Amino acid sequence: MFRESPIIRWRNYSDRYKLRGYKCTKCSATYFEYKGMCPCGNLDFTEIDFSGRGKIAAFTQIHGGPEAFENKTPYCVAVIDLVEGARIEAQVMDCKYEDLKIGTEVEAVFRKFYSSGEKGVIHYGTKFVPKF
């Protein structure tokens, strides 16, 4: 599953590298993933660059991750409410599971996701760390 074409991931660099999302032009709700229609009924969105600051809404620890993350287990994954309002799921690094709470403040960092084997492309993107 991780030997997908590097080109497919390359098309998403702007979202993954920069934490770019969408803002409803009518009610100002923000989304990380593209939505066809806002719950307010509006169909128009503008792009927004998130600040990368947020709070943990839910979290868990992964012990048996997918093959590409095997050497990184255990690691924490959280649902994060960004200060701009959007919700995002991401890995939370540089912390122990015991250190996290609902409401823990986090900030976005640029990190390595995984490599496609020894010869493949290295994939990067946004993860989070507890604010320090």
Added chain:
Amino acid sequence: MAGIVGWGSYIPKYRIKAETIAEVQNADAAAIKAGLGLTEKSVPGKDEDTATISVHAARDALARAGIDRKQIGSVYVGSESHPYAVKPTASIVGEALDIGNAYMAVDTEFACKAGSATIQINAGLVDSGMIKYGLSIGADTSQAEPGNALEYSAAAGGAAFIVGPNSESVATLDYTCSFTSDTPDFWRRAMQAYPSHAGRFTGEPAYFKHVSSATDMILKKSGAKITDFKYVVFHMPNGKFPLRMAKQFGATKEQIEAGLVVTKIGNTYSGSSILGLASVLDVAKPGDKILVTSYGSGSGSDAFIFTATKKITEAQKKARKVNDYIARKEYITYPQYLKHMEGIHQ
């Protein structure tokens, strides 16, 4: 001349103590610590490499510079641990910083001075009018073969500088020059995971000769005396070499201390002397003069004289300081350390 418009730094959170390594190497920890003048070193997280360290430091540099990021006309990243053998780190950094596509970019490599050299390159480009701002980065996740003496000092970290017009600078670049010669003191051949070095030869004809020659050169060129500088930074492969250099030039403990980060985090290679510079910029006051001399094996030294301007005080508040990163730490065991370093190559 051009100057520094913004600066940023980054040091990973993880540390390993000299004692922990000495135990595995069956060595005398006290003797090692006294001999190298350091107590612990930084270790990258399992998902950190030269590209991620560079982006982190550069985001802080941008926050301090407060410039339109699309006006950055060049990105140069110096390292001896670029994630790819072929494929630039600089373009990953440029993309992550969202600076658009109209920028020159290349990775540089010159052992521990690959970062400082990019400040000279960008200063030349700014002064010639080819670019308005250039991004200079030095970062490393340096490798040391398990059991080798380098294992105590080879650390991870980096610093980034936005080089731009003198009038916008937090520190003007007043002079710079280099001393270079073909000296085989330290190297890593293609496809080799770890570097090799010429043992004690790395001192006298290598580090000391080049650092002192470049420093002599810039003092002569500028007419400055060592007492003119509030801060002096010499490249820090360990905690001992820069102190010996300071003694030779008559620099005091007060002049050296602010930039002497090696004692707390080890040698961050391409990030080393410039993390010293960043650490000095974190605390410098307007008018303070700063002398920096880097060293890269193979061999060369770049010397710089900067003067802090009135803009520095405001800029200092806009991002984290080197000491903030030094203070954030978590100690790891030797098996954890091996796991962290293994991730570097995956």
